[in-house]
Amino acid sequence: MALLRAVRYGGIMKGELERQRVVVLGGGTAGWMAAAALVRLLPHAADVHVVESAEIGIVGVGEATLPHLRAYVQTLGIDEAEFMRATHATFKLGIDFRDFGAVGTSYLHPFGSFGTEMNGVHFHHFWRRMLAAGRDDDLFRYSICNVMAAAHRFAPPAADPTSLLSTYSYAYQFDATLFGPYLRRYAEARGARRTEGKVVSVEQHSGTGDVTALRMDDGSRIEGDLFVDCSGFRSLLLAGTLGEEWEDWSHWLPCDRACALPCAPPPGPIEPYTRATAMTAGWRWRIPLQHRVGNGYVYSSAHISDDEAADAIAAAVEGTPLAEPRVLRFRAGRRRRSWVKNVVAVGLASGFLEPLESTSIYLVQGAITQLVELFPQGRITDADRDEFNRVTDYEYDRIRDFLILHYHATTRADSPFWDHVRTMAVPDSLEEKIALWRHAGRVQHYSQGLFLEPSWIAVYVGQGMLPDRWDQRADAHDAAALAGAMDRLGARIADAVGRMPDHAAFLARREAMIGAPA
Amino acid sequence: MTDGAIRSIVVVGGGIVGLSAALAFAHALPQARVEVIETPSDPAALADRMPSTLPATAHFHARIGIDETELIRRGIALHRLGTRFEHWSADGSTWIHAFGDYGRPVGGIGFHDLWLRARRARQALAYDRYSAAAMIGEAGRFVHPEDDPRSPLATYVYGLQLEPTGYRSRLLDAATGAGVFISPGAVAHVEQREGGGLGAVLLQDGRRAEGDLFVDCAGPRGHLISSVDESVEDWSSWLPVDRLLVGETTSTVAPASLDAAVATSVGWRWAIPLPERRAFGLAFRSSETEAARARRILSLEEEGAHGGETVAIRCARRPRPWVRNVLALGDAATAVDPLHGTNLSLAHSAIERAIELLPGRDFHPLELAEYNRRTEQETLRVRDFLALHYLRSGRTRGEFWAGLGKRALPGTLARTVEHFLARGRIPFFEEETFEKRSWVAAMIGLGLLPDHPSAMTGAVPAAEAARAMHAMAATLADLPRRLPPYSDYLTRMRRS
Numbered sequence A: 001m002a003l004l005r006a007v008r009y010g011g012i013m014k015g016e017l018e019r020q021r022v023v024v025l026g027g028g029t030a031g032w033m034a035a036a037a038l039v040r041l042l043p044h045a046a047d048v049h050v051v052e053s054a055e056i057g058i059v060g061v062g063e064a065t066l067p068h069l070r071a072y073v074q075t076l077g078i079d080e081a082e083f084m085r086a087t088h089a090t091f092k093l094g095i096d097f098r099d100f101g102a103v104g105t106s107y108l109h110p111f112g113s114f115g116t117e118m119n120g121v122h123f124h125h126f127w128r129r130m131l132a133a134g135r136d137d138d139l140f141r142y143s144i145c146n147v148m149a150a151a152h153r154f155a156p157p158a159a160d161p162t163s164l165l166s167t168y169s170y171a172y173q174f175d176a177t178l179f180g181p182y183l184r185r186y187a188e189a190r191g192a193r194r195t196e197g198k199v200v201s202v203e204q205h206s207g208t209g210d211v212t213a214l215r216m217d218d219g220s221r222i223e224g225d226l227f228v229d230c231s232g233f234r235s236l237l238l239a240g241t242l243g244e245e246w247e248d249w250s251h252w253l254p255c256d257r258a259c260a261l262p263c264a265p266p267p268g269p270i271e272p273y274t275r276a277t278a279m280t281a282g283w284r285w286r287i288p289l290q291h292r293v294g295n296g297y298v299y300s301s302a303h304i305s306d307d308e309a310a311d312a313i314a315a316a317v318e319g320t321p322l323a324e325p326r327v328l329r330f331r332a333g334r335r336r337r338s339w340v341k342n343v344v345a346v347g348l349a350s351g352f353l354e355p356l357e358s359t360s361i362y363l364v365q366g367a368i369t370q371l372v373e374l375f376p377q378g379r380i381t382d383a384d385r386d387e388f389n390r391v392t393d394y395e396y397d398r399i400r401d402f403l404i405l406h407y408h409a410t411t412r413a414d415s416p417f418w419d420h421v422r423t424m425a426v427p428d429s430l431e432e433k434i435a436l437w438r439h440a441g442r443v444q445h446y447s448q449g450l451f452l453e454p455s456w457i458a459v460y461v462g463q464g465m466l467p468d469r470w471d472q473r474a475d476a477h478d479a480a481a482l483a484g485a486m487d488r489l490g491a492r493i494a495d496a497v498g499r500m501p502d503h504a505a506f507l508a509r510r511e512a513m514i515g516a517p518a
Numbered sequence B: 001m002t003d004g005a006i007r008s009i010v011v012v013g014g015g016i017v018g019l020s021a022a023l024a025f026a027h028a029l030p031q032a033r034v035e036v037i038e039t040p041s042d043p044a045a046l047a048d049r050m051p052s053t054l055p056a057t058a059h060f061h062a063r064i065g066i067d068e069t070e071l072i073r074r075g076i077a078l079h080r081l082g083t084r085f086e087h088w089s090a091d092g093s094t095w096i097h098a099f100g101d102y103g104r105p106v107g108g109i110g111f112h113d114l115w116l117r118a119r120r121a122r123q124a125l126a127y128d129r130y131s132a133a134a135m136i137g138e139a140g141r142f143v144h145p146e147d148d149p150r151s152p153l154a155t156y157v158y159g160l161q162l163e164p165t166g167y168r169s170r171l172l173d174a175a176t177g178a179g180v181f182i183s184p185g186a187v188a189h190v191e192q193r194e195g196g197g198l199g200a201v202l203l204q205d206g207r208r209a210e211g212d213l214f215v216d217c218a219g220p221r222g223h224l225i226s227s228v229d230e231s232v233e234d235w236s237s238w239l240p241v242d243r244l245l246v247g248e249t250t251s252t253v254a255p256a257s258l259d260a261a262v263a264t265s266v267g268w269r270w271a272i273p274l275p276e277r278r279a280f281g282l283a284f285r286s287s288e289t290e291a292a293r294a295r296r297i298l299s300l301e302e303e304g305a306h307g308g309e310t311v312a313i314r315c316a317r318r319p320r321p322w323v324r325n326v327l328a329l330g331d332a333a334t335a336v337d338p339l340h341g342t343n344l345s346l347a348h349s350a351i352e353r354a355i356e357l358l359p360g361r362d363f364h365p366l367e368l369a370e371y372n373r374r375t376e377q378e379t380l381r382v383r384d385f386l387a388l389h390y391l392r393s394g395r396t397r398g399e400f401w402a403g404l405g406k407r408a409l410p411g412t413l414a415r416t417v418e419h420f421l422a423r424g425r426i427p428f429f430e431e432e433t434f435e436k437r438s439w440v441a442a443m444i445g446l447g448l449l450p451d452h453p454s455a456m457t458g459a460v461p462a463a464e465a466a467r468a469m470h471a472m473a474a475t476l477a478d479l480p481r482r483l484p485p486y487s488d489y490l491t492r493m494r495r496s
């Protein structure tokens, strides 16, 4: 039951906020992200207690992020440079997809738009029209991120919204084993409690079925009003205790294992992007950090054995391996609902979509944002849970469709894996999106959630799916004038990027500015 | 596109909506032939006859090349900062729904959360005392918003009150200038096209108008659209007004930037300032109030409100406003009563969306589905916003209101109300004509107050919030004195 406690504000007594005892089960990225946000944003409403087990440990991967994480860092009031140093982070401008649409092709999915719209018509329509008129031109030339990435350069976007250089964003690539501990220090300094130990059983209210306490291996009990299940793939409370059903998506996203192999950084530039290279039974990631490069082969165990995958990744990496290859197992899908009774699952405990677009930490952040906004005062209502689950549903559905597109939009026919994904039936919602694009060059519109128009355009065009038509307003412009305008835009981008610093140099300079590590 | 592009557009309906659509199409598609058939106007086409607009008009006007200053100079428009609501809530208190921010966040916490907390401690002024637009409007002032984000004058936007006859003729001039063909006529018959859709419109004088796309802007009857799709979704259980008494009178009182919506026993009445005149009217329900009685009540309650025309309306929408090559806009697509003045703005938004998503001559079902999907998202939330005022007003006095509070809400509105009552939060919806700040102002104005403050308010101590709120209110209370009366401002605009 919620404790009603009087809080003292400026000398006036008001029994206003009801403090909730929040137990966060799990001390991985999800658990500490949740704990840090709760102590920061709900200092008078939440008493946060994190339970984690060193014996069980954390998954310890998850190094590439999305630009939204910057808002999280800012909300916590953390200095970006200090945070990046502590996690050995680099900047990320997008993902470089290689060999997906066809072997030998590549494109960057950028954190930014393509070109600039004219008279309300989006740039890609002009590009498509000129392509049809015989102008042999690469759409990605008009993506600032792409031009920066190719030159290994980096500069933060401009604040002035009218500037061409304000039209992109960036994310971080960091050491996943350092991110959690960094947030742990933050959360503990602001009052979060922590218990190390293993949960052996869970107590529930006999009437409501709400979780009331966790029983630990040393016999102690940890009580709470609200339980945030961040226990990873185990999903100890949501799936284990409450039995929430699993919705399986592995028929669309067959990859179910990863073989991770971190390496020493090879000589050469630090790439300000993540690489995703298609392989015969999946794809491999390459995530450059300051001090090492993360690598891993994400594969379908139905199409390749663990040993073959380990050999393949070992053969593909560029630097000296820093560890033995480590195999992780997972499944694509999610729990039907993420918030059930007084348990809110965040992170892998709620579901997992493979890391092709680095969406998992974003989903963690989104769930935490929702939780803070819907944080119970008084009893938890169905309306709260439904709203949380509604938002989670559409996040998952959209990401799912977007990921499937990467596999499906291909002409690869060089292995059973690619034959399967190329020919499989996709969800109706994706089928419609693809048809709308192919027919008219339009991206289904939505305003909240991940992957807005430029992302879809990048994958469609990057993987060789061109629309038959374009916005007829693009025809109104004189072709020669249009070609001139496009050339000038391309030149402006090239010029602006040419004046940006090298990514590694930018990192080093910032490092120097905040002084030597303590 | 290359081939398959739309080459000709026939707009049926020469009112404000039809001309606006024609002008927008002519601007967007210079190669296309655009023709407007000026059919006799339908009195129930509210977007044509009651053109109040929301702030998004500025964008639409820029698109079609209509200059606001010119409208002001010609005495066609006034600025609109919002609406004063009187007698809607249970305690009868008045509030102003203004197009702008109410307060500013403190320590990252939204103002309305802090206001709700302070109100529980009886330490808050009325919510609209924290809105610059409300304070300026109430004091009979207006200035254009500033850019400097620190200024209280940067916290609002504005719509327009348009005088329908003058505005229509301005649009007509612009349309003619843009090469739109205008021909008077009345539709006698529509000719189906092989394979679905329309082939031509036959006029009473025997002419035939052919086109690739037919745009139905002739009012709620939807002559064209209903010839290809008859479905209509009735909203009358949520939007109970079905009769309007609509009138206008000359006026010598100083121009105002606020209009008024006053709840009364048989419904609600409006008073809308226009240049040198005033539009007035009463919205009521025919099942309990006869037109003659409505007329009596209106003339008693509203000074100078004599005469006026009775108009029957039916609040409803067409679930498929775009079918084959027929697109319905304005009241032909969505018919709502004039509360908040949304009709014309809904039409503007639909025109912009139609141009953004303009299909080819094949009118591919997927493209139309995308248009209809987004239109639905938008209109359902406008319906919700208006329905909130009728179904959760708190007012029970008067035959119109008794029982309304017990009616079930549409699901999306029920969810919105439930969330607000829990902790003052407005849930997210994809397309919202009324932003969250408007929803919050309406909820608070109607007397819907949450049980608990948002848990996030704890991050800002109440004393700190109180100081900040006090400072905001003081600044705003002082603001009108520093601004010219609206009439002076208009005079200056007209001269310069």
Ligand SMILES: Cc1cc2nc3c(=O)[nH]c(=O)nc-3n(C[C@H](O)[C@H](O)[C@H](O)COP(=O)(O)OP(=O)(O)OC[C@H]3O[C@@H](n4cnc5c(N)ncnc54)[C@H](O)[C@@H]3O)c2cc1C
Pocket (backbone or CB within 6 Å): A025, A026, A027, A028, A029, A030, A031, A051, A052, A053, A054, A056, A057, A058, A059, A060, A061, A062, A063, A064, A065, A176, A197, A198, A199, A200, A230, A231, A232, A233, A234, A236, A258, A296, A328, A330, A346, A347, A348, A349, A355, A358, A359, A360, A361, A362, A364
């Ligand atoms: C191969 C792979 C690659 C990935 N790459 C990315 C990426 O690039 N970008 C991205 O955003 N995400 C990525 N992810 C996902 C990302 O790793 C996770 O979302 C993130 O690490 C969060 O994990 P978690 O905290 O939910 O779970 P975990 O890290 O597994 O943490 C679970 C916690 O629960 C505790 N626990 C469990 N059971 C008990 C018990 N009985 N008693 C006490 N404590 C218990 C554990 O000790 C641990 O602290 C990747 C995932 C995989 C598998």
